Amino acid sequence: MSASIDDFYHQKTDADLQFFVDHPELYQPSLIDAARRELRRRGVAPAVAAPAELPPLTYVSPEPAAPSGLRTGPLTLGLAAVLLVGLGGFYVVKQKNQPPPPPAAPAKPKAPPQLVEVETSAIPTYDGLVAQAVAQQVKRLPAAEVAAAKAKADGMALRQYRELAKRFWAAECQTEYLTSQAHEGKASAMFADQALVARTTWSAWNKAAVYTYKFGPAMQEDFQRMQKVASSQQHVLERMPDLLPKKAFLKDKELNARDTEVQDWLRAIRVASPVTGKPYKATVLKMQM
Template sequence: MAASSTPDSFLQKPTEELLFLVQNPELYHPSLVAEAGRELRRRGASLPPPPTPEATAAPESAYPESVPETSAGARWWPAGVLAAAVLGLGWWGLHTPTKPATPPASVAAKKAEPIVLEAVKTERLPDFEAKTAAQVAELRRLLPAADRADTTATGRYLRMARRYWLAENAAAHLTSQARTGAVTAVFPGQVDLTLERITWFMRAKAYNQHLTATMEERLNLMQQGLTLRRSSLQVFKSRYEAQMQLLDPQEEKVNQEAIGLAEELRGHYQRKQPLRGNITEL
């Protein structure tokens, strides 16, 4: 298997891919199968039952320890009868014309039916690694020179930015699928994986990483955006399971707000201040 077995690698894999790994242990290294099983248990997914051992063969019937002795005639006459019967069947088989066995009509018709392969269209959730790397580099360039001079704080900030963009890109991708109706059976699992990425960012955000004021301000924007994304993804999953329309005007507004926060981080968009007062006085 090409992917590494690091926790981050398995965190980014869809649940169905991890299930395939566990269900086919003979195709992969045991350490990868074990790591996939641990990740599935962490997600609360049900693991496939282990193969049941083959039923042991029934013990041979016990023979009596002793057989009563019989006379020589009584011992050999059954063998003679059996030999005569075998010779008679052999003579009958040689003088009786054989006919080719004809399979039943239902069996012949079944064999003649063509094999139909049913294909199910699925789409794997992209990893967005290349796109995320470019976005992180862009955020680094946008930092003031004084902030970049603090290399320790800059490193921590960029690691948080990577977590944000991995989650944001995946959430935007799933929102696009919800808008176009291009969701498949793997959609709920992909939502769960993206929610895990959001949680990955939120847990790290809870700690004081001793960043600069500019970095903290931008991390707050990231947190606001992922809070909106988390709410929408949970709504999408619930509506998918209830077979309802995924995107409505309210969720579209949430999506646009999250996009606006992402653009503001990149310096491409500045949010307008909310309107205040009576509309007739403006």
């Protein structure tokens, strides 16, 4: 410690030094330590501030807590009952005096959906007409030939004839529907696709027609006529879509010749078309004398 600092502490009274010690929060720690050393040098022990005495505790008895919740004495319950009855009566009277709510406005009927025609490649089904055509075709066969076909090989020939006729008329009905639509000017934009559907139906006939069958004379003649009709009609279906504009098919000599032949062959099998109801036209050859 330097002489100037020692003089500083030597000049202080004991009370001044004790003040430094009693208030350490006001001065630097080094100053507090120096004040303590000076007091010890003088033979005066620095006094330590005694802790403040706590005031004596006084017992206070707790006051009784106020009861929580509603009081449920007889008087309280009676008042509550009277209040509820009064409110109920007021609600009933109010409901009676209140005018009824206005009736809800009827909902506006929705407009029915509009039906829109859509082009489709579907062709009408002729299952019923096909079954009828097959039955009529078998019925016009000679009775003796039908009986012989039933007796031979457990009736296999007759079953084969029926199956061939069924496949034939399934394709022929579709073909006649399309050609009649073309002649009447009602062919749709999907005509080419429809013609392809009919040609696919003819393919079922083609698969069965490649075999040789043991038919009687009348059944064999029908089979040969059906083969000729099938060949011509498939050719017509292949060419007609390109000849639809302005009904150019009507001026096509090949198609006209095929139509004449088909009419004559079909006339030998049945009288009229199962689709249009129009009679098939037989070709009459005129002989010049």
